[in-house]
Amino acid sequence: MKTKRIILSALKSLGKNKLRSFLMMIGIIIGIIALTIIVSIGFGAKELVMERVNKFGTESLMIRAGGGIQLSQMNAAQGSTTLRLEDVEYLENEIPEIKGVAPFSNKGNADVKYFEKSTTATVFGVTPLWAPVWNWDVTKGEFITDEDIKTLNRICLIGPTVQKELFGDSYPIGEQIRIGNIQFEVKGILESKGTSPGGGDMDNRIMIPLSTFMRRVANIDYLSAAKVLLHNPKEINVTVEKISQVLRERHSLAEGEPDDFTIITPTEVTEMAEKVSGTFNIFLALLAGLSLITGGFVIANIMTISVNERKKEIGLRKAVGASSKKIVMQFLIEALAVTISGAIIGIVLGGAGAIILGIVMQMPVSVSWASILTGVISASIIGIIAGIQPARKAARLNPIEALK
Structure with a gap:
């Protein structure tokens, strides 16, 4: 056959x-x-x-307050007071590998209202450097400025999810919303970013000046975290070592004592x-x-x-x-x-x-x-x-x- x-x-x-x-x-x-x-x-x-990983940035790393914090635990460091604005400014000035630093503090599930409409969102206190460091700007309106930081302006940028919940198809720029009991003017609409590395909705966010957040909203003097942008992604391991050394010295941590901060790299995000x-x-x-x-x-x-x-x-x-x-x-x-x-x-x-x-x-x-x-x-x-x-x-x- x-x-x-x-x-x-x-x-x-x-x-x-x-x-x-x-x-x-x-x-x-x-x-x-x-x-x-x-x-x-x-x-x-x-x-x-x-x-x-691309959203996080291969040339970036994150410094979070508190030891052993995962990137997905966005609110896990809320009780940690170990990272200060002075620490971030010192790192940016003293470590040449750092291109820019975007410090921020955040508060989850904040009540937000616009007349009879209401929703909950994560509120971030940020600086103007957020836009270049995170590659995250506004599609309409204007981003937070140095003047907003200096004067503790009560302005905000809202994400597309917040815009949909509160305004629907209406134009929100210039409108007044309440975050908690404080009134803010909508200055801009953030670009849509979809899902975060931790799986959360990055569009359900509101950004306000960091100074306003720390003094008027949360009444704190510490940061949740800071994102660091590097000149060269190949130098990330060297930069991590330098940041760790500087922060341990500034926080007076003795040899053998665990870090009171967490550094997250793109590898850990992956x-x-x-x-x-x-x-x-x-x-x-x-x-x-x-x-x-x-x-x-x-x-x-x-x-x-x-x-x-x-x-x-x-x-x-x-x-x-x-x-x-x-x-x-x-x-x-x-x-x-x-x-x-x-x-x-x-x-x-x-x-x-x-x-x-x-x-x-x-x-x-x-x-x-x-x-x-x-x-x-x-x-x-x-x-x-x-x-x-x-x-x-x-x-x-x-x-x-x-x-x-």
Whole structure:
């Protein structure tokens, strides 16, 4: 039997038993759907990680008050009073690798009102350097100025989420809103930034002058954090060491005493984002793997039953000269045909499912050639493994006994 005839014979056999072939496919289809969704989410998560790292800035680092603070814990350092404005100014003047520093303090879940409308938002006290350091300006109006800082002006910049909640389609510049019990004039609308590296809504923010925040809103004399922009991202490790040394000296920390500040680098931002998405992907991968393995067992069992049902066919082929090798090949081709067909169906359904899931859950997905190849290769491996034992059993049949 030539290879072409073996393939045609295998496909013909599957065509005669459509229900059996479909039952063998079900486990593979389910497994490949899950696998395609996982790979699509995985690639989407990688894109999201890089997007978040780019938002943070590869040439930046963050100094937060308090030791051991994660970037996602935006309000975790509210009780820490260890970082002062004088510390930040000293760092900027004394460390040449630093291009600029944007100190800030923040308060979460602040009540904000505009006439009868109200919402909650995170309020940030910032300086004019926020715009270049964070690459975050206004789309309308004007950013906070040095004059606003000096005079403790009660002006604010609102994010798109706050604008939507309070003003809808109305023009907000020049309008008066209340943050807590203090009235502020809307000076500008911030650029939309989407999701933060920690997963929060960066558009649900209000920015006011740092001096106004510290003296009129929060009545504090310390900072929540400061973002540092470097001249050269390759110098980040050296800069971290210098910042750590300077702050320990200024805070009079003895040798062996833990830091009362936290320095967060882009590497840590990447690790944090990957950890969040990685846990979810591992769980889904286990489910997909179990589905594929289950599908493999189903194929192996049904094909074993098929061997018993087709003893006369196998005996006849061996009697007319078909070698054991070609019998094995035919059954392996049948197994591969089932799994690859299931893989194609699973990839189509999985790709559609991933896109729908991304829209519904508002999460990034990326259906790529990698997800398609992963599905086909996985199905092929399962098909070969599942078909080996039934194929060997068929090849070992004695033609005389099989024809009885």
